[in-house]
Amino acid sequence: MKKLKKVLLVLAGLVLIVAIGVFVFVQSLKPDYDGKISLSGISNEVNVYFDDYGIPHIYANNERDATKALGYVHAQDRLWQMELLRRVAKGKLSEVFGADLVETDKFFLSLGIDDNSVQAVSEMDLESEAVILAQAYLEGVNQFIEEGPTPIEFYLTGLEKKPFELNDIMDAMGYMAFSFAMAHKTDPLLTDIKNELGEKYIQDLAVYSDTTTTWIKNYRNTKVDSLDLDITAGVFQALNKLPVPQFEGSNSWVISPSKTKTGKVILANDPHISYAQPSVWYEVHISTPTYEKYGYHLAGGPFPMLAHDRNVAYGLTMFENDDIDFYLEQTNPADTTQYKTENGWENYEYITKEIKVKDAEPISFTVRKTRHGPLVNNVAKQIKGDTPIAMSWIYTQNKNKVLDAVYEMSHASNLEEFEGALPKIHAPGLNVMYGDAEGNVAWWATAQLYQMPDSVSTKMVMDGASGKDEPVRYLDFSENPSAINPPWNYVYSANNQPDSIAGMLYPGYYLPENRALRIVQLLESKNDWDRESTSQMILDATSLVNPALVAELIKLLDVSHLNEEQLVQVDALRNWDGTYTLDGTNPTLYHRCEYFMVKNTFLDELGEEKFKQFIGTHVFKRQIAFGAQMKTGIWWDNILTEDKVETREEIVLQSFAEAWQSLVDDFGPDASQWTWDKVHTLEHPHPIGQVESLRSFFNVGPFPVNGTREVINNMSFTYDGTGFHKVNVGPSTRRVVDFSDIENSMSILPTGQSGNPFSKHYKDQAEMFVEGKFRKMMMNKEEIQNNSPSQLVFYPN
Incomplete structure (x- = not known):
């Protein structure tokens, strides 16, 4: 013993x-x-x-x-x-x-x-x-x-x-x-659709500018007195495996003194970025x-990308301009080391790279380049096709002065100095939002823009050999869309279409008008904005577009075939104001119906792989409202049923029935249990959190979250067929800068300041974020010294 x-x-x-x-x-x-x-x-x-x-x-x-x-x-x-x-x-x-x-x-x-x-x-x-x-x-x-x-x-x-x-x-x-660009996800796919299905299918997609939607208006004023071209699959697969977040969209608005309660400028900004742990900023x-x-x-x-001091504040959203073009090249049949140009044959440039692989031998591969850029087919095994396709990207073609631009933006003391830094941003395309203590508000679309021949669509793979599809000229920064101190007394961006300058629209991958429509509605409705009301606006989760779609499509339902519970829910949808709350059931039914309607419309033509690619593009987001209102169109027909031609009415009826049954299967027949909190959740993934045993330690969440796709509180997700919407993109910070009380301006991060999982600040803002709370951005030295729980002193050695 x-x-x-x-x-x-x-x-x-x-x-x-x-x-x-x-x-x-x-x-x-x-x-x-x-x-x-x-x-x-x-x-x-x-x-x-x-x-x-x-x-x-x-x-x-x-x-x-x-x-x-x-x-x-x-x-x-x-x-x-x-x-x-x-x-x-x-x-x-x-x-x-x-x-x-x-x-x-x-x-x-x-x-x-x-x-x-x-x-x-x-x-x-x-x-x-x-x-x-x-x-x-x-x-x-x-x-x-x-x-x-x-x-x-x-x-x-x-x-x-x-x-x-x-x-x-x-x-x-x-x-x-590159993360800001969308062409790599879109152009090859659209070209593939055109080649396989025909031009008519492209005409019935929301590919180009829609003159009926809400555009960002331009205004200038002085300072105030005060093919077999299936390369898309490889791009999607390559990007989906990235262990770092991608930039997706954003909201921002700056309110002039005449529309604020205090007579001082207020700036709001919430850049939308893929969620990850640690968070971006x-x-x-x-x-x-x-x-x-x-x-x-x-x-x-x-240097900071978003910032403020006592004189100047600025924020960013994505411009969504088209700065990547794809070119179909022609290899010399007599000499495969050459490609065709309008001036004769030129030599391919060959670049060999080596990749070190954990627990494996290094891999070497060679990239061919033309005057347009690297050939993207056959670089990765998923990228199919032997036809050489070159990717022309403005970022790698122009002299890179972005570091100087960001430095100068962060050191500008007034509007003129700030604007002077912006021409140095050739890419990525950014909507830069500005406000200052003197009362100025401004928006600039910053990027090196270029004009293409009138007959050329940059949304398709272009001809690289003839010289006919090359840029006509590069635009001076003064020609870019902008608005400085406009008479409507605010500027905003929600990644939507900017208005033209000199009668010319800039091609891009602009997001639908949904958020823009709501932002304009709210800003126009008040002239006494303050910090509190602005912080509530940045949390707004009401869609003006979705109820309008319901009103359009619900008329197509044959109520005589609906049971009592279905009639109750259809009536609730008919009276829905588009607001998303965690305890609401209308959002759950709406999105389940929307998914089945999209699936029943596009899957038969595109097939599983291209359908997944399509719903990951901005074209798809614009297509929802654009396509649903088309009473007739080539996409409505199910090409797999050879003996009939389906109509919009039949697709709507089929989609509602399938959506209803899937909700019953998931949650039971009591529709009051189909609440949004059960399907709409946010988890912040850490790369090592992919290991299931380490997930709870490294990942943050999951949390049920308010909001949805394309509302101001843009808690976005990609449809995956499960009916459960895992948020993958949303506000990477929410900021409200108030020049009437700069030391009490507010912010929040999605998880925490630290990326160290042993730090107490790894996830100490996560619950505040999902609850829509803010914290002070402290700038008063005495307050900081008196309230800081810890101090680190660096001394010279």
């Missing part, structure tokens, strides 16, 4: 030692929010106050010291995210996740983002203030890499930490630029004697 007791005591001691070891190890992985750290190269002490949500407020004697401290604290919270983001453009995801990411790496290497980054860095003025500060930021990041704790993800994947360089910053910006407040900014940084970004 004594021996047994001794053995048990020894075992207990060992367990205790292991537990202590695990505890100490975990504690060592947490970010340092308190204490003192020697930071190389700074000239004076830098004080970093972390508020209740882990947001650093950096106070320094000069901007270079502040930016170096930013690099350190950014890395300690987001190094894993930085690592993944820089790996996308370099084709180095397979090195982390194995062979499953090889095709994704091939695709991004073929785009040439990293090559463009290297070229951009070689052309930089190393003595410019933007580059000096970017280098200071990297020095802070790299000191953390050298001296700070290693994030748990590096241990789990076996990765070695390596220093960051300037081209890593550019790679992150390049990925953002890192929130930072920097203050020096000559510079102050409260901003939102991308992983690895030294």
